[in-house]
Amino acid sequence: MTDNTNKSYDVIIVGGGHNGLVCAAYLAKAGKKVVVLEAENQVGGAAITGELSYGKKVSSCAQFLNQLNGKVSKDLNLTKHGLKLSASNISTIALDADGDHMRLTKNSVKGGGINETDAENYKEFMSLMHEYAATLGFLIDLPPMDIFNLDWDDKVSAMKLGWKLRFGLGAEKMSELLRMIGMNIRDVLDDEFDNEHLKGALSFDAVLGTHTGPYSPGNFLNFLYRIAAGKAGAVDIPEGGMGAVTEAMSNAAIANGAEVRTGARVKSIDVDNCAVTGVTLEDGEVLSAEIVASNANMKTTVYDMVGTRHFEADFVKRIGDIRMRGAAAKLHIALRDLPDFKGLAKDDLKNRLVIAPSQDQVERAFNHVKYGEVSTSPMMEISIPSVVDSSLTEKGHVLSATVQYAPYELKGGWTDQAKADFLETCINRIAEFAPDIREHIEHAELITPKDLEDRFGLVGGNWHHGELTLDQMLMLRPVPEASRYALPLDGMYICGAGAHPGGGVMGAAGRNAAQAILKGEEK
Amino acid sequence: MTSELKPDPLKSDHWRSAVKYSPFYNKIKEHDYVNEWHRWAEYTTPTVLEDTTIEYFAIRNSASIFDITPMSKYRIKGPDALDFMNRLLPRDMTKIRVGRVAYTVWCDDEGMVIDDGTVFRVADDEYLLCAQERQMETLRRNAVGFDIEYSEVTDEIAAISFQGPCTCKILKNMGFNDVETMKMFDVRFFDFPGGEIMISRSGYTGDLGYEIWTKNDQAEALWDAIYAGGKDYAIRPIGGNALEIARIEAGLIAAKIEFSPANETVRAGHAKSPYELGLGWLVKLDKGVAFNGRRALIKEKEKGSRYRFVKLDVEGNKAATNAYLFDKEDGKSIGYVSSAAWAPSAKTNLALGFVDMPYGEVGDIVWAEIYYQKELKWNKRWAKCTVMKDPAWNPPRKTLTPPEDF
Structure with a gap:
């Protein structure tokens, strides 16, 4: 805790999620006096490592590091500040109940009865995807263009985009990209492949974290975005869980001179005469700053922290209209020992294990959630990080899985019974592939989309703080009036996943917001 | 019209016809010679009853009655009512005391006028908003985060605009004591059989005049009382055509004539700001709180209209x-x-x-x-x-x- 003599800052950052920390680090680096106020007792937001049971730890929400922004990582020297990978560039194993699993890397697919044509097409398809990702990827690191009032930087990036599309990709591939960009993943994959299992696994990447099924319009873009906003599709496991990533970010912020306070829940962002003046904490402490950047959800920021009355009504309406429906639950299991996944060696278990046997099964799993039900046969992305990271457990293992689909609003509500029932469904589902798993379970917990909202402030249970769809991306994210990180309230900024380029542990929104704040000050 | 077909405005007649009848309808109809009516919102309203010129001169020379029941009317009530109005409207609403009515416009976020109308502060925590166009959606999106209740009372309040040099005298004859002490934009409540009625010194004619607001079932009694009190003053109900001449003469703007309501205007440049409507005096940029259109209007003020x-x-x-x-x-x-x-x-x-x-x-x-x-x-x-x-x-x-x- 700071003493009471010094409560004035250049910038106050509300929320110590990864973007808040990154934003603080950049601002502190630029010489600003910054404080990060985190409500919980540890920083990290939804990128934390939590206690599970029996001394076992697990990434509480996000579990893989596949989108960490390269510039952030380098600028903040996260490696120096403690970020280590316990595994990098892991493969995806698409699980098969009979043990005939399919192994996918960035450019190859093997096993699972894949034929040569599909394997060849996969290589070609993924190479095209990476080319698209490389074409569009630079947009991640820039504030979205202000198309109503193009400044010089906007004109440059508009020209860059045009050039990259037309001359980088060439006419044929550009035309192909334009054809595909609004499509659903199912139509794309049916065009390319025959193997249902392959298509199931790939479609899962398009629907992960969304409220869509393979048939739903527009989710091909999600598939592409995973690659474009990441490190060319590489998936890593951080040592010590996701909390270690945000710890490194926090260290970087502190090393640059920022103050990071935990257990400091912001009650309100304060406004006087149409400009931000600072914040008031839940315990009544007042901190002042002419600039406040919120890493919290947009709705929380505007509705609960600042208050709607300090904004104009159409803006408030648009914030209220942002779609943020989550349909993923998180499953954590403390294991006495590794279960026996049919057809997988121990070393295979460090990889990303996906249960998505076919596009139809993914779609059928999605159908339930549309009507407020849980999937009877859910899809999953499983990680057993303890295989490569002994820091998580003294003995035994932890399994962490993202489960789709579970609705935010369950018919009948998320009662203890409903949670217990779905937990059973999930364990049964894993048991289809690892029949002995029950023998090894010490403890299991399920985090529903509603829990994600309650614990991490992910409104609607959506971990992107706003669904990543074409109408909520780039200059439309979170809404056009706030796409450049400044809200229509003097001194008020956003720096979280609700802003461009969205969620996933990237840190890009925090970096872009810091630059917007610094640029805003120059004016 | 046979007696069977004579509408009963106090009953819901929606199944019988696609228009609504004002509680004054049957009274007005008694003075109707040319049968020229048109639709105003859901209501049928007279264009002209006998002769536009004669009706116009009733406004300027004696006393005219124009039925404003079809105007959109809303009641806003609650602890946050003042803050709500102050955010909705560009005027400084802290200056509008209880017992006063104010002319105002309201804008969207782009500073373009959605509508104009009058706001009656009837209590510390209660306003009546009177608008040309329907405003439920405007109120709905403005109410988010405010401790208020709002409801449309268009069909619950019957109202007439009583305009002309003799109107005060007639109201006095009707027994509304001290009505002559009402200043422009004052609002007062007066006893009347069936409950208090509200009278405001306001209008749309640029002349001496009042607007009288009653419950539906008081409408006909009010009408008769006006005629009794004004039997020597050539009272005349008027149609929209006469009013139109009066308001142009008084230099007053009309929605959908001088401006296209911003919330139903899609073409760029087709909506207008308060400054562009000559209503800059309604905009208090430095009132210290956010209001709809504030940021855009500050820019417009800098850059010019x-x-x-x-x-x-x-x-x-x-x-x-x-x-x-x-x-x-x-x-x-x-x-x-x-x-x-x-x-x-x-x-x-x-x-x-x-x-x-x-x-x-x-x-x-x-x-x-x-x-x-x-x-x-x-x-x-x-x-x-x-x-x-x-x-x-x-x-x-x-x-x-x-x-x-x-």
Whole structure:
């Protein structure tokens, strides 16, 4: 805790999620006096490592590091500040109940009865995807263009985009990209492949974290975005869980001179005469700053922290209209020992294990959630990080899985019974592939989309703080009036996943917001 | 109309016809000779009852009754009512005390006018908003985060605009004590059989006048009381045509004539800001709290507006209806006329309209290209127009307190 003599800052950052920390680090680096106020007792937001049971730890929400922004990582020297990978560039194993699993890397697919044509097409398809990702990827690191009032930087990036599309990709591939960009993943994959299992696994990447099924319009873009906003599709496991990533970010912020306070829940962002003046904490402490950047959800920021009355009504309406429906639950299991996944060696278990046997099964799993039900046969992305990271457990293992689909609003509500029932469904589902798993379970917990909202402030249970769809991306994210990180309230900024380029542990929104704040000050 | 078909405005008759009947309908109908009615919102409302000119002169020379029941009316109540109104409206609402009514516009976030109307502060925590167009959606999106309740009371309040030099005297005759002490934009409640009625000194004619707000079942009794109190004063119910002349003469704007409501305008540049409607005096940029359109209006104030609202004294006697405006005869097109009329009391040929900035400063000359018919043949004439400072009709009696006794 700071003493009471010094409560004035250049910038106050509300929320110590990864973007808040990154934003603080950049601002502190630029010489600003910054404080990060985190409500919980540890920083990290939804990128934390939590206690599970029996001394076992697990990434509480996000579990893989596949989108960490390269510039952030380098600028903040996260490696120096403690970020280590316990595994990098892991493969995806698409699980098969009979043990005939399919192994996918960035450019190859093997096993699972894949034929040569599909394997060849996969290589070609993924190479095209990476080319698209490389074409569009630079947009991640820039504030979205202000198309109503193009400044010089906007004109440059508009020209860059045009050039990259037309001359980088060439006419044929550009035309192909334009054809595909609004499509659903199912139509794309049916065009390319025959193997249902392959298509199931790939479609899962398009629907992960969304409220869509393979048939739903527009989710091909999600598939592409995973690659474009990441490190060319590489998936890593951080040592010590996701909390270690945000710890490194926090260290970087502190090393640059920022103050990071935990257990400091912001009650309100304060406004006087149409400009931000600072914040008031839940315990009544007042901190002042002419600039406040919120890493919290947009709705929380505007509705609960600042208050709607300090904004104009159409803006408030648009914030209220942002779609943020989550349909993923998180499953954590403390294991006495590794279960026996049919057809997988121990070393295979460090990889990303996906249960998505076919596009139809993914779609059928999605159908339930549309009507407020849980999937009877859910899809999953499983990680057993303890295989490569002994820091998580003294003995035994932890399994962490993202489960789709579970609705935010369950018919009948998320009662203890409903949670217990779905937990059973999930364990049964894993048991289809690892029949002995029950023998090894010490403890299991399920985090529903509603829990994600309650614990991490992910409104609607959506971990992107706003669904990543074409109408909520780039200059439309979170809404056009706030796409450049400044809200229509003097001194008020956003720096979280609700802003461009969205969620996933990237840190890009925090970096872009810091630059917007610094640029805003120059004016 | 047979007695069976005579509408009962106090019953819900929606199944019988696609229009609503004001509680004053049957009373007005008794004075209707030409059967010219039109739709105003869901209501049927008279265009003219007997003769537009005679009806117009009732406004200026005696007392006129215009049924304003179809106006959109909303009640806003709750601990946050003042804050809510202050965010909705560009005026500084802390200045509008209980017992006062204020003319205002309200804008969208882009500073474009959605509608204009009057706001009655009937209690510390309660307002009545009276609008030309329907505003439920505006209220709905503005209410988020405010501790207020709002409801539409259009069909629950029957109202008339009672305008003309003799109106105060008639109200006095009706027993509304001290009504003569009401200043312009005062609101008071008076005893009346069936419960209190609300009277405001307000109107849309640029003349002495009042608006009277009652419950539906008091409407006919009020009408009879007015006729009893004013039997010597040539009271006359009027239609919309007469009112239109009066409001143009008084230089008052009309929704969907002078401006296209911003929330139903899709084309860029087709909506207008308060500054562009000559209503900058309603905008209090530095009132210290956010209000709809504030940021855009600050910018507009810095950068300048696109259009200027002008009141024109048009040479000659041909009404400049729908005319384009030019900087000189056969010159550059700089604007258009939105409303035009021969003003019978001001005895001027008047037009309201818009010119591009920076044209149209007070005293400037612009030219109207007027097309008119003479024995069915179309003719064109160039008319020199002088930009006026004040409304053509703005008599001292509009605001004189107490009003003259007749």
